[in-house]
Amino acid sequence: MTAAATAPPQFGNAAVPVPYRIVSRVAETADTVTVELAPVAQALPVFEPGRFAMITAYGIGDVPISLSGWHGNRPVHTIRAVGAVTRALCQAAPGAVIGMRGPFGTTWDVSSAAGHDVIVVAGGIGLAPLRPVIRRVLAEPTAFGRVSVLVGAREPAEMLYRDELRRWAARAQVEVIVDRAADGWTGPVGLVTALVAGADVDPAAAVAFVCGPEVMMRSAARALIDRGVPAAAVRVSLERDMRCGVGWCGHCQLGPLLICRDGPVVNHPVAAPLWDVREL
Known part of the structure; x- marks a missing residue:
């Protein structure tokens, strides 16, 4: 992968969620849904395959979710309910407003x-x-x-x-x-x-x-x-505990990499030695 193709994008305020409205919701399995999102006003930059958003359930928290598709110019995300935030997102009905930050990370190139x-x-x-x-x-x-x-x-x-x-x-x-x-x-x-x-x-x-x-x-x-x-x-x-999305907080550090910034997509020669690094 070339550095130019996979480098994290430049964007404005990475700490403030941008409101998006759920315009459709499809139940994929008993605990997984796919949602199509439309900006309430301002739209985030285009998400390329491999990059992720920090998606916010207001009043509960946010989680990293990778792009799973586009419907026209609307981002689509598939979410599995595994914790409080993802359960809230999976239960949200069309019309509900959630927040998004991003796009973050590297692409599939x-x-x-x-x-x-x-x-x-x-x-x-x-x-x-x-x-x-x-x-x-x-x-x-x-x-x-x-x-x-x-x-x-x-x-x-x-x-x-x-x-x-x-x-x-x-x-x-x-x-x-x-x-x-x-x-x-x-x-x-x-x-x-x-x-x-x-x-x-x-x-x-x-x-x-x-x-x-x-x-x-x-x-x-x-x-x-x-x-x-x-x-x-x-x-x-790669997947780690990503929170800020831009390498500020350090929660997702794995060896020399900050996965939210230097990943999540990497080549195997980069990933292989990191898989053997013990986490704190």
């Missing part, structure tokens, strides 16, 4: 993958930050080579974007796997890393985008590299 085969490996909610990548490469079939999308979920009911997965399968190799089967499930059961061996790409000429739980990303990156994907062509999205 999708343009630099032009001319290459593309492998996307997603685990659980990690599919959300990768959805703009998939949409981009499928929208420009002449710019990219073969595309393989490998998706894992804990169980079938937790699979995100099911209708979209079926549409993607008409234009790319799409493979899904679950940790635990359920009644009626006829697909494979196991870890998403098991799908890497069957990716229909030229590994030496491929660029990989990986997002999910850290243990999954470590295993997937190793499987991709063992398959022949160059380590520098494997991109992962």
Whole structure:
């Protein structure tokens, strides 16, 4: 990834949330929703795939949420309810006003993958930050080579974007796997890393985008590299306790990096030694 393509953007006051209104809400699973947001007045700069917003539930707090798409010029975010703030955001109905700061962080640098085969490996909610990548490469079939999308979920009911997965399968190799089967499930059961061996790409000429739980990303990156994907062509999205978004507070420091500023997207050679750093 080039520094110019992935450097954090310049913006004004990073500490003040900009009001956005929820204009649509789609329940993806029992605990995950996708919301489309429109600015109440002022709009934030355009979010590129990979970057994130600090989204505020007024009176409760804020959390980092990566972009999961665009509807026209409106940002779309997929949120899983795992704490007080995300529960409040997931329960908010269309018409509710929330706050956003950003965009923050580095991008997936999708343009630099032009001319290459593309492998996307997603685990659980990690599919959300990768959805703009998939949409981009499928929208420009002449710019990219073969595309393989490998998706894992804990169980079938937790699979995100099911209708979209079926549409993607008409234009790319799409493979899904679950940790635990359920009644009626006829697909494979196991870890998403098991799908890497069957990716229909030229590994030496491929660029990989990986997002999910850290243990999954470590295993997937190793499987991709063992398959022949160059380590520098494997991109992962790191996650830490990001609060300010611009490297002021230091909560997200990992080794020499401040993940909100220097990440979340980094190449595997950057991530690999950091995964072995013990946190305080």
